[in-house]
Amino acid sequence: LTEAAERFALIAAHPVARTRRCPTEPAPAPDHAAPDHAAPESAAPESAAPESAAPENAVSEDGTPVDPFPTRRLRARPKKPLRLLPRGYGWLVRMGPDLVPYGIELAYFLAQPDMAELLATAPRLWNVLRPICRMFGITPPETLPLPPPRPARRATAARPDPVRMLRLSDAAAAREYGPQGYRPPLFGR
Incomplete structure (x- = not known):
């Protein structure tokens, strides 16, 4: 002691x-674990x-x-693949087979004429029902409206001609091209 x-x-x-320590490197053995009759360290092969x-x-x-x-260079850890949520058709039923009756009830509910009428008047409901149908593996009724079209993107503004901008005064460039055409005043003009 x-x-x-x-x-x-x-x-x-x-x-x-x-x-x-690297996980593959063995931990050093404590002194008390070595038996008293062990050979001296100098006799051990190099x-x-x-x-x-x-x-x-x-x-x-x-x-x-x-x-x-001794200190060692640490290797960069390899990136782990992202854990993605299940996406396949009918993935919820495959994970929990006891949910099949609920999927059948949903399919029956969507096939009712009152529901078809409601969905025709409020097509935004399909934005909620489409993923649920996909999770349960249900093919939606034939009267399925197409998803609403996405709004058209605005056309990108044309880039101002740099040669013409140089000919314009600062005020004229700002008036014609807006904030993109703004040039701060140069020193020594």
Whole structure:
């Protein structure tokens, strides 16, 4: 116990920056685990320990303990693939077969004439019902309206001609081209 206290005092007096060990590198065995009748370390073959690893009690020239686990370059971790939610046709029924009766009820409900009338008057309801039908693996009724068309994108503004902009004054360029044509005043004009 005294020997361990002396070693701890020596190590605590000269702290060494440590890094995490690689998971493949074995942890050092504690001193008390070695049997008393074990052969001395000098008798062990040199090929048993890697050259880069220092012995546990190694001390450098200036008397400070040598780090037995030298710092290593950390490799960048490979990116994990994103966990995507299920998307396939009928994925909910495949995950929970006990949900099949609810899908059948939904299909029956959508086939009713009153529901077809409601969906014809409010086609936005299909934006909610389409994904639910897909989750249950239900083919919607034949009277399914197409999704509402997306609004057309505005045409991009034409880029101002740089040569013409140079000929215009700042006020004229701002008036003609708007904020994109604004040029801050140049120094030394």
